[in-house]
Amino acid sequence: MKIWANSGDSHLVEPDDLFTTSLPSSLAARMPRSVKDPDGSHETLFIDGQEIRRRMPRAAGLKDENGHTVVERAPGANDKKLRLVDLDQEGIWAELVYPSIGIWMSSIQDPMLLAAGCAAINDWAFEYQRFDPRYVCTATIPLLDAEHAVAEIHRVADVGFKAAYFSVTPGLGAPDWHYEMWEPVWATIAETGLVIAFHIGTEAHDATTMHGAYFRGPGGALINYTETTYGGQRAVTKMIASGVFDRHPSIKVVVSEGGATWGPFIADRLDEGYRQHWSMVRPQLSRLPSEYLYENVYASFQHDRSAVKAMTAMGWRNICWGSDYPHIEGTFGHTQKTLHELFDDVDPVSMRRITIGAFEELFPHVPAAPANESPAAG
Amino acid sequence: MKIWANSGDSHLVEPDDLFTTSLPSSLAARMPRSVKDPDGSHETLFIDGQEIRRRMPRAAGLKDENGHTVVERAPGANDKKLRLVDLDQEGIWAELVYPSIGIWMSSIQDPMLLAAGCAAINDWAFEYQRFDPRYVCTATIPLLDAEHAVAEIHRVADVGFKAAYFSVTPGLGAPDWHYEMWEPVWATIAETGLVIAFHIGTEAHDATTMHGAYFRGPGGALINYTETTYGGQRAVTKMIASGVFDRHPSIKVVVSEGGATWGPFIADRLDEGYRQHWSMVRPQLSRLPSEYLYENVYASFQHDRSAVKAMTAMGWRNICWGSDYPHIEGTFGHTQKTLHELFDDVDPVSMRRITIGAFEELFPHVPAAPANESPAAG
Numbered sequence: 001m002k003i004w005a006n007s008g009d010s011h012l013v014e015p016d017d018l019f020t021t022s023l024p025s026s027l028a029a030r031m032p033r034s035v036k037d038p039d040g041s042h043e044t045l046f047i048d049g050q051e052i053r054r055r056m057p058r059a060a061g062l063k064d065e066n067g068h069t070v071v072e073r074a075p076g077a078n079d080k081k082l083r084l085v086d087l088d089q090e091g092i093w094a095e096l097v098y099p100s101i102g103i104w105m106s107s108i109q110d111p112m113l114l115a116a117g118c119a120a121i122n123d124w125a126f127e128y129q130r131f132d133p134r135y136v137c138t139a140t141i142p143l144l145d146a147e148h149a150v151a152e153i154h155r156v157a158d159v160g161f162k163a164a165y166f167s168v169t170p171g172l173g174a175p176d177w178h179y180e181m182w183e184p185v186w187a188t189i190a191e192t193g194l195v196i197a198f199h200i201g202t203e204a205h206d207a208t209t210m211h212g213a214y215f216r217g218p219g220g221a222l223i224n225y226t227e228t229t230y231g232g233q234r235a236v237t238k239m240i241a242s243g244v245f246d247r248h249p250s251i252k253v254v255v256s257e258g259g260a261t262w263g264p265f266i267a268d269r270l271d272e273g274y275r276q277h278w279s280m281v282r283p284q285l286s287r288l289p290s291e292y293l294y295e296n297v298y299a300s301f302q303h304d305r306s307a308v309k310a311m312t313a314m315g316w317r318n319i320c321w322g323s324d325y326p327h328i329e330g331t332f333g334h335t336q337k338t339l340h341e342l343f344d345d346v347d348p349v350s351m352r353r354i355t356i357g358a359f360e361e362l363f364p365h366v367p368a369a370p371a372n373e374s375p376a377a378g
Numbered sequence: 379m380k381i382w383a384n385s386g387d388s389h390l391v392e393p394d395d396l397f398t399t400s401l402p403s404s405l406a407a408r409m410p411r412s413v414k415d416p417d418g419s420h421e422t423l424f425i426d427g428q429e430i431r432r433r434m435p436r437a438a439g440l441k442d443e444n445g446h447t448v449v450e451r452a453p454g455a456n457d458k459k460l461r462l463v464d465l466d467q468e469g470i471w472a473e474l475v476y477p478s479i480g481i482w483m484s485s486i487q488d489p490m491l492l493a494a495g496c497a498a499i500n501d502w503a504f505e506y507q508r509f510d511p512r513y514v515c516t517a518t519i520p521l522l523d524a525e526h527a528v529a530e531i532h533r534v535a536d537v538g539f540k541a542a543y544f545s546v547t548p549g550l551g552a553p554d555w556h557y558e559m560w561e562p563v564w565a566t567i568a569e570t571g572l573v574i575a576f577h578i579g580t581e582a583h584d585a586t587t588m589h590g591a592y593f594r595g596p597g598g599a600l601i602n603y604t605e606t607t608y609g610g611q612r613a614v615t616k617m618i619a620s621g622v623f624d625r626h627p628s629i630k631v632v633v634s635e636g637g638a639t640w641g642p643f644i645a646d647r648l649d650e651g652y653r654q655h656w657s658m659v660r661p662q663l664s665r666l667p668s669e670y671l672y673e674n675v676y677a678s679f680q681h682d683r684s685a686v687k688a689m690t691a692m693g694w695r696n697i698c699w700g701s702d703y704p705h706i707e708g709t710f711g712h713t714q715k716t717l718h719e720l721f722d723d724v725d726p727v728s729m730r731r732i733t734i735g736a737f738e739e740l741f742p743h744v745p746a747a748p749a750n751e752s753p754a755a756g
Contacts, residue, residue, distance in 0.1 A: 063657060178597045219556045219619025221658040222667065225651030226615045226644065230608050237604045241597025259650070261643035261692075266604065268682035269637055273603030275681075276707035279441060280599040289600065303653075304646035306692045313691030314639075314684045329654035 002091050003339040004369045006359035008300025009199070009256035009322030010095035012125060012137070013070060013078050022120040031117055032107050032207070045207050047107045052207050064328050070100075073333075074326030080131040087134065090335035092323050093369035094134040094359065096256065096300070098165055098199050099125065100327075105140065106172050106204035114142040114171070115152060122156055129160065136363050138165035138197045144174050146184045153185070157192035162363055163254075164194045167202035168231035174204075177235055178242035190248040195362050198235050200258040201228040232258040233266050236297050240270060243283045245292040252362055253297050256322055260299040260307035264314035267293040294318070298358060302331055308342055312350045320358045380469050381717040382747045384737035386678025387577070387634035387700030388473035390503060390515070391448060391456050400498040409495055410485050410585070423585050425485045430585050442706050448478075451711075452704030458509040465512065468713035470701050471747035472512040472737065474634065474678070476543055476577050477503065478705075483518065484550050484582035492520040492549070493530060500534055507538065514741050516543035516575045522552050524562045531563070535570035540741055541632075542572045545580035546609035552582075555613055556620035568626040573740050576613050578636040579606040610636040611644050614675050618648060621661045623670040630740055631675050634700055638677040638685035642692035645671040672696070676736060680709055686720055690728045698736045 019031040032047040036056065045052040064073050076082030087095070099121055108114040118140045128135040139156035141164050142148045153164055175181045189196060205211045215223045232255035245251060270289035274281055285292075294315070300322035301307040311319045321342070324330030331338045343351040356369050397409040408426040414434065415421065423430040442451050454460030465473070477499055486492040496518045506513040517534035519542050520526045531542055553559045567574060583589045593601045610633035623629060648667035652659055663670075672693070678700035679685040689697045699720070702708030709716045721729040734747050 065656075176593065176595070178593070178601060179595050215554065215556070215616075217554070217557050218621065218661060219616065219659075221655055221660070222619035222648060222651050223556060223612075223615055225655055226619075226647050227612070229647050234601075234605070237601055238593075238597065241600035241604075243596065259643060259647055261639065261646065264684035264687075265637060265639035265643060265682075268639065268684050269604050269607050270600060272637070272681055272707070273600050277599055277603055278443075281597075282599070283596060303650055304643075306642035306646050309642075309687070309691045313687045329650070 001372055003336065003343065003355065003372050004091050004093050005321050005323075005335075005339055005355035006366070006369065007092050007095040007323040007325065008254060008298070008320030008359055009302070010092075010097045010325045011077075011100045011327055012097055012128065013100045013326070014121065014124070015078065018124055019117065019120055022124065023116060027113065027116050030110075030113055045107075047207055048110060048113060050207075054208065054210070064333075070326055070328055073328070077326035080128055080135075084132060084134070086325070086332070090323065090325070090332065091339065092325065092335060093356075094136055094363070094366040095323070095325070096163060096197060096254070096359070096363075097125070097128065097135055097137045098197065098256065099138070099140055105167065107207040109144070109172065111142065111144045111148050114144055115148040118142045118152055119155070122152070122159075122161070126156075126159055126161065133365065133367055136162055136366060138163045139194075140165050142171070143167060144171035146181055149185045150188045153188045153192055153194060157194055162194060162365065163197045164189065165197050165199065166235070167204060168198050168200060168235045169202075169204045172204040172206060176238060177244075178238040183247075186244050186248050186251060190250050193250070196251065196253045198232050198253065198255045200232045200255065203231050229258045229262070232256075232299075233262050236293065237266065237270065240285075240289050240292045243285060245296045246283075246285050246287070249296070251296060254300060254320070254362060255297070256300040257302070257324060258299065259304045260301040260316070260319045261304060261310045263293060263297065263299055263316045263318070264310050267316075298362060302329075303338055303342075305342070308346055308350070308354060311354060312346065317353060318358055318361075319354050320362075321355055379750055381714065381721065381733065381750050382469050382471050383699050383701075383713075383717055383733035384744070384747065385470050385473040385701040385703065386632060386676070386698030386737055387680070388470075388475045388703045389455075389478045389705055390475055390506065391478045391704070392499065392502070393456065396502055397495065397498055400502065401494060405491060405494050408488075408491055423485075425585055426488060426491060428585075432586065432588070442711075448704055448706055451706070455704035458506055458513075462510060462512070464703070464710070468701065468703070468710065469717065470703065470713060471734075472514055472741070472744040473701070473703070474541060474575060474632070474737070474741075475503070475506065475513055475515045476575065476634065477516070477518055483545065485585040487522070487550065489520065489522045489526050492522055493526040496520045496530055497533070500530070500537075500539070504534075504537055504539065511743065511745055514540055514744060516541045517572075518543050520549070521545060522549035524559055527563045528566045531566045531570055531572060535572055540572060540743065541575045542567065543575050543577065544613070545582060546576050546578060546613045547580075547582045550582040550584060554616060555622075556616040561625075564622050564626050564629060568628050571628070574629065574631045576610050576631065576633045578610045578633065581609050607636045607640065610634075610677075611640050614671065615644065615648065618663075618667050618670045621663060623674045624661075624663050624665070627674070629674060632678060632698070632740060633675070634678040635680070635702060636677065637682045638679040638694070638697045639682060639688045641671060641675065641677055641694045641696070642688050645694075676740060680707075681716055681720075683720070686724055686728070686732060689732060690724065695731060696736055696739075697732050698740075699733055
């Protein structure tokens with residue numbers, strides 16, 4: 001049986017000439033670009049007049065088991081039409097599609113330059129959504145201040161975006177998500193109905209530092225990978241603890257690529273802190289923290305075997321599967337194998353909820369997926 | 379029915395005169411002590427010649443729902459005999475008993491002074507274990523360097539300790555758990571058979587900084603409480619990723635007060651990182667990371683409703699319940715209510731494993747708990 005699933009975590013890979021073809025040359029010249037050394041060991045970053053020389057991030061060299069880079073393994077990923085062929089073959093129906101986060105977003109310190117860059121990437125990304133409603137593209141929001149964020153949220157909502165990509169921490173130097181400065185942003189999200197889409201591994205960082213290199217030494221890559229999962233949990237914790245969902249009960253948030261079993265876990269931890277340290281908790285909330293997590297928050301996972309049980313045994317219904325297409329760590333090439341391993345022993349209602357239903361609840365405009373019995377549409 | 383449970387998380391509260399009565403005056407004078415302002419707003423810390431003035435930590439003012447501090451609510455906690463009366467009344471059989479972590483451990487930078495302080499607290503704590511085998515006291519290990527740690531582990535194992543308290547990060551300035559410097563410590567733990575007992579919220583920190591105040595602003599207390607849960611997960615991640623359990627398969631680790639649902643979650647995240655980023659992972663491990671977590675790692679939780687399902691639905695058998703007695707956030711006064719809420723709908727085998735069995739597996743020398751049907755022993 002071919003299983004069809006919506007993906008709560010997919011990516012576009014921005015073309016190299018995105019900014020030069022879309023922005024006035026005075027702005028394009030200030031946007032981040034990387035010039036790699038011929039031997040591939042170092043790169044020089046040019047960002048708004050700065051010149052930063054650094055070792056190539058190791059992640060840039062990620063290859064799959066056949067030695068292919070992201071672009072080599074899925075050449076259709078950045079072709080609106082060929083991409084659908086890949087999706088049909090894999091059994092992926094609709095996708096929540098993030099940009100492939102480069103260094104650029106948190107490296108730009110000029111709010112106006114950042115806003116122009118976000119608008120350019122959004123206009124480019126929306127061509128996908130316009131091409132086929134199976135692409136649910138996330139609009140990249142400039143998050144150095146509330147004013148530019150609010151303006152871009154309004155602009156992209158008017159265009160037809162249904163989701164707003166937020167990094168797990170705001171722009172470098174900006175107050176964190178639990179501060180009042182962001183209240184106009186939450187109000188605008190509630191007003192427009194956009195889903196907030198957090199993607200793990202997107203903490204704001206300076207271009208001079210190597211992103212995600214929290215730890216070095218033996219086991220460093222595995223320790224760092226595991227560390228990235230906490231960022232999404234933190235962002236959600238800050239929103240719940242500061243009362244965002246209390247003030248705006250309609251806001252929906254999805255955390256992509258961070259697994260899903262953390263939902264019931266963090267819900268319990270929040271309730272423990274809320275009840276057992278009650279005398280220090282400000283603001284008081286009108287409901288238990290776990291209720292916001294169970295209702296307002298969603299998560300997308302790829303392979304995690306315990307994630308399905310977070311719904312079937314622990315009752316968190318807001319779990320989506322995700323492919324991470326076309327990234328190396330995603331399921332491209334083995335999507336059906338992964339889906340069968342995850343769901344062959346799961347009751348049909350729970351399987352439907354995780355593969356299709358939770359995503360449809362977030363994005364009801366998406367056309368219905370084919371039935372699992374039918375062959376792939378051409 | 380009265381439910382009896384072993385506790386994987388309990389505490390002693392050190393008497394104020396612990397160091398002056400146990401150490402030579404030249405050493406005692408250098409140990410940390412706090413002098414509080416009459417109005418309770420600030421304190422002055424004296425540590426090895428330093429004088430540090432700071433606001434009183436808010437946690438010091440924690441009170442229960444009746445307005446009682448830790449010492450007021452459970453006056454028997456530091457009386458070997460009266461404590462047993464409390465335990466009998468609550469239905470707590472054996473306890474893994476930690477010190478009540480003060481600021482002192484990570485504030486001492488002289489390895490010899492730290493070793494002397496640890497030895498003093500261990501000699502005092504062992505009087506409890508000697509008094510009754512229901513007290514399984516953790517020996518506090520000096521963790522600024524491997525040499526002193528190894529020496530104290532040998533000393534306390536010879537005395538009869540069965541567990542070694544490790545802070546979730548090593549002493550301030552020391553290399554982290556995944557570095558080779560700690561190999562003699564793991565070897566000594568394996569040789570002596572002591573269980574490593576991590577307690578969350580014990581990151582090394584300088585006395586001039588407020589411990590645990592990672593975030594301020596709206597929701598800060600709840601955000602900080604939630605943040606403390608990650609430290610135990612990180613410590614375990616570092617041990618697994620650097621191959622500690624590969625080299626020493628007999629080592630057992632318990633993480634106390636951090637919930638338990640994180641076990642299956644982090645196991646999945648580790649496997650995801652290990653498989654999907656395989657080309658960057660050093661060292662390679664002889665088994666999947668999740669296998670070490672499921673076999674070598676245990677966790678103790680208090681109220682978390684999803685924790686039981688981490689065993690019954692997700693298959694992680696190494697879950698203990700814990701009381702956190704006599705701390706404010708613990709179950710003292712409502713232990714039976716908590717145990718019934720957690721276990722009334724759980725099959726007897728799983729309930730037995732979580733309340734009794736996992737703890738007995740770690741500490742087989744502890745006498746058997748009374749049957750749940752029998753009245754409390756006097």
